[in-house]
Amino acid sequence: MSVQNARAAIQRFLSTDKPEVLCIRGEWGTGKTWTWDDVLKMQGQAGKVPLKRYAKASLFGLNSLAEIKREIFQSTVDVAQIDKPFDPANYKDLYAGVKSQSNLWLKAVDVFFDKGSDAIVEALALSARNMIICVDDLERKGEDLRSVDVLGYISQLAIDRKCKVVLLLNDAQLEDKVEFEGYLEKVVDVHLRFEPSHEEIAEIAIPGDADNIGNLIKGFAIKLGISNVRVIRKIFALCKLVTPLLKEYSFKVTINTVRTITLFGWSYFQPESAPSLEYLRKVNTYSAEKNDSDEQVRWRDTLLSIDFYSSNDFDDQLLTGIRNGYFAEAEIAQHARVLNQADIRGKADMEMRRAWNFYHNSFNRPADEALGEIYETYKRLNAYMSLNDTVQLERLFRELDDPRAMEFIDMYAAANADNPSAFDLDHLARFGEELTQEVQERLAAAQARQKPKMTPDELFLALAKRGFEEDVVVGTAALPVEEYTRALKSHEDEAFSDIINGLRQYLTVGNPNEYLHTILDKAAVALRQIAGESAINRRRAMRLGIIQRLDAREQAAAQAKVAAEIAGEVSYRPEIISITTIPASAPSDTPPPPAKKSRARRQSRNGRERQP
Structure with missing residues (x-):
């Protein structure tokens, strides 16, 4: 039954004071309880519920009918007070009713402290009449409470106490289902099978006109087929934690982040229904294998529906945040910057490719028009163009006698005034063409005009606040060990603390x-x-x-070297530094654990080979 039909049935049930029992069945997390609560609240606020009192009893862990009766008494409120703050005055009439029905009232307060007082419980239970009662979580009851006993009490509430009772349950999880089914038909008047669609479940989890993040999650959840409201809400909460950290980057970074948290969060929170985390971390939806199982094929199609192709280091970092319940801002920023630059460069590539196509795909366009499109595109996007792009354009315009040829070199130099690696000619792909003397001189002059590099002390002191900026990281990594020793020995107090904190922040970086x-x-x-x-x-x-x-890295390298020698490999060169060792005596101060080494991947930009 759809949510719309279920809501209509609940409205009909609440619209009369006729004693009856309604049973709503459905899987965990599909929104049964939320839908019941929402309809009851709306009908109550609209004055469309004849009965004026309401109680809700969760059977989670309860082991006796006395505990159920106590739960009903304690949760009883006026229908008009549903979803409103607690007010002791609301219980005045309820207490008076119990007092008039039992001379045990003076001892009633003991019920909250003495669970063995059956007489007091029964006295309080007398108040449960002519009201609406919701019994939830029957499948999670305690071991000592039988389902049939619960049904018997529900029948008593409906027949003898003139109550309207709704029973919410996931009958597939009942241990005594056969016995339960035998009695259910004798007790329940109206049956509802709650089976909302994936669209309805997403709407229950994130109702109404959601923001961009909510709408993204709903879209991914529907395509994945997530059928648990609680899981979607947990995913929504996690996305709300991390997306503020991404506001300065391209929205595509946010889309990728929300996609990963939705997919990996589903797998983590609902592993029985989702693809395993192990599968998600190794899958490549671009490449199908002959021996793939039917399940792998099914999951591949599901992943492709949300444009997920393979996991990366950023996905691993987000998974760590899902497991921890929080996200490390510095580590998120480290990966987000890379993705942001990749997105920006990708968009620039596409625009430049369109300009090249405009140049190539016609024999009728004159040179001024075709070259003008390329020139204007480069001028607008020169901050994202490579040196390889630039020298190709300089050569094209020079060979076609266009006077703007050297402007490409000048625009590139201006855009990269603060980038020390921008003028590295060693790795330049020249396609067999040497740079002209004038181009080389202009590039050398631009490199000479760059701002002075930071001093070693400035680099070390910048680690604490700018420890993930490219110039700081690259510059510090290039310093010799002697500068590290000097900096650590020559600074004290706050400056020393900044250097240490700046270094130690890298211990927690996942990748x-x-x-x-x-x-x-x-x-x-x-x-x-x-x-x-x-x-x-x-x-x-x-x-x-x-x-x-470093001890752990060296030990791992040594073990790998031994394994390589045993395997008969020719050589093994561990890429770590090993110089001085210290005495083996263990200090009494327990150091923090070093960060776990996870798989690292080098990301490089594919060179664009545009031939004029």
Whole structure:
């Protein structure tokens, strides 16, 4: 039954004071309870519920009818007070009713402290009449409570106490289902099978006109077929935590983030219904294998429906956040910047490709028109163009006697005034053409005009606040070990703390790049040297966890070397630094655990080979 039909049936049930029992069945997380609560609240506020009192009893962990009766008494409110803040005055009439029905009222307060007082419980239970009662979570009851006993009490409430009772349950999870079914037909007057569509489940989880994030989640959840309202809400909460960290980047970064959290969150929170995390981390939907199982084929089609092709390091970082319940801002920023630049460059590539197509795809367009399109496109996007792009355009315009040829070199130089690696000619793809003397001189002059590089001290002191900016990371990684030792020994107090905190933040990065590995390795070597100076310096150095990280890397490298030699490999070159060791005595201060090494991938931009 759809949500719309279920709501209509609930409205009919609530519209009369006729004693009857309504049973709503459905799987966990499909929104049964939310739908019941929402319809009851709306009908109550509209004055369309004849009965004026309401109680809701969850049977989760309850083991006796006495506990159910106590739960009903404690939760009883006026229908008009549903979803409103607690007010003791609302219970005045209820207490008076119980007092008039039992001379045990003076002892009633003991019920909240003495669960063995059956007489008091029965006295309180007398108040449960001529009201609406919701019994939820029958499948999660305690072991000592039988389902048939619950049905018997529900029947008593309806027949003897003139109550309207709704029973919400996932009957597939009942341990005594056969016995339960035998009695159910004798008790229940109206049956509803709650089976909302994936669209309806998404709407229950994130109702109304959601924001961009909510709409993204709903779209992905529908295509994936997520059928649990709670799971979607957890995913929504996680996305609300991380997306503010992405507001300065391209919205495509946000889309990719929400897609990953929806998919990986579904797998993590509902593993029985979703593809496994292991599968998601290794799948490549671009490539089908002959021995793929039917399940793998099915999941591949599902993943393709949301444009998920394979996981990357950023996905791993987001999965860590899903597991932890929070996201590390520095690590998210590290990956988001890479994705943001990739997105921007991708868009620039597409526009430049259109300009090249405009040049190539006609024998009728004159040179001024065709070259003008390329020139204007480059002028607008020169900040995202490579040196390879630039020298190709310079050559094209020069060979066609266009006077704007050298402007490409000048625009490139201006756009990369602060990028030390922008003028590296060693890796330039020249397609067999040498740069002219004038081009080389202009590039050299531009490189000479660059702002002075940061001093070693400026780099180390910048780590704490700018530790993930490219110029700081690249510059610090390039410093020799001697500068690390000097900086650690020459700074004290706040400056020393900034340097240490700046270095240690890299220990928690889930997927450090080669520059971060180099910084930590060099810092560890410097700390080893300092630790060897005295016992107190050894204790100071060892508490940071940086030396221990390098120890673990060297040990792993040694083990790999032995394995390689056994396997008969010719050579093995571990890419880590190993210089000085310190005495093996263990310090009393327990250092923090080093960050786990996860798979690292080098990302490089594919060279564009546009031939004029």
